[in-house]
Amino acid sequence: MVENKSVLTPQFFNGISVVWVDLDDTIWDFRANSRVALRGLYDDYSLSDAFTTPEEWITCYERHNHALWDQYNKGLIEKEYLMKERFLRPLLEGKHRAATELGNRFDREYLDRLAECTELIPGAISLLTKLRERGYRIGILSNGFVEVQHRKIRNSGLSSLIDYIVLSDDIGINKPDVRLYRHAEKVAGVSAAECLMIGDNPDTDIAGALNAGWKAILFDRNSGATRSTPFPTVESLSVIAEVI
Numbered sequence: 718m719v720e721n722k723s724v725l726t727p728q729f730f731n732g733i734s735v736v737w738v739d740l741d742d743t744i745w746d747f748r749a750n751s752r753v754a755l756r757g758l759y760d761d762y763s764l765s766d767a768f769t770t771p772e773e774w775i776t777c778y779e780r781h782n783h784a785l786w787d788q789y790n791k792g793l794i795e796k797e798y799l800m801k802e803r804f805l806r807p808l809l810e811g812k813h814r815a816a817t818e819l820g821n822r823f824d825r826e827y828l829d830r831l832a833e834c835t836e837l838i839p840g841a842i843s844l845l846t847k848l849r850e851r852g853y854r855i856g857i858l859s860n861g862f863v864e865v866q867h868r869k870i871r872n873s874g875l876s877s878l879i880d881y882i883v884l885s886d887d888i889g890i891n892k893p894d895v896r897l898y899r900h901a902e903k904v905a906g907v908s909a910a911e912c913l914m915i916g917d918n919p920d921t922d923i924a925g926a927l928n929a930g931w932k933a934i935l936f937d938r939n940s941g942a943t944r945s946t947p948f949p950t951v952e953s954l955s956v957i958a959e960v961i
């Protein structure tokens with residue numbers, strides 16, 4: 718019988734010692750937390766002069782930010798450029814009269830606010846707790862920025878559930894580059910065959926893991942039907958917790 722690789726079974730975890738999880742939008746609810754931080758900027762800096770509603774401001778920011786992250790993940794732009802442009806572009810588009818000034822200070826301000834937000838993806842704590850009970854070591858493998866990710870992990874009470882934190886910033890190499898996965902193996906002292914990646918981005922988290930010879934589970938909150946993929950896809954983290 719041919720093994721259906723898109724189905725998650727208890728056997729899928731055979732040989733795994735370290736479960737690596739992506740942070741943003743896999744464990745930590747980036748989308749929700751980011752909107753809280755952006756809404757705070759809208760209120761505190763009277764952005765209603767340029768954007769009629771907070772939603773308009775948030776949508777405009779998210780569009781520019783998404784495009785820039787796409788380029789960053791492909792290694793086309795540097796982190797500093799992304800951080801400068803992601804606020805400047807929406808403020809210019811909204812024709813805010815202090816676009817340049819606010820564009821320069823918003824990134825710092827936004828990241829500060831973001832790091833204080835603590836909304837987690839439903840089922841995150843239960844999954845990590847269960848993995849621990851089952852004897853797996855847990856690592857965070859994230860493309861996020863070092864100064865923010867550590868604060869997010871600490872503030873949202875995840876520290877005690879995590880054994881390793883490996884960030885692209887540590888070595889200047891992003892997912893899906895296989896070298897980041899090799900670095901993670903070295904940090905945990907394990908082989909590729911012992912690693913499993915859980916993440917929400919098929920192009921970075923999952924593609925990189927598979928190329929590195931790891932197992933991978935895609936977490937897709939919006940996936941309806943089971944697709945035929947060389948890796949399992951789950952709609953909620955509790956599906957994984959039920960299987961282990």
Ligand SMILES: [Mg+2]
Binds near residue numbers: 739917918
């Ligand atoms: Mg993510």
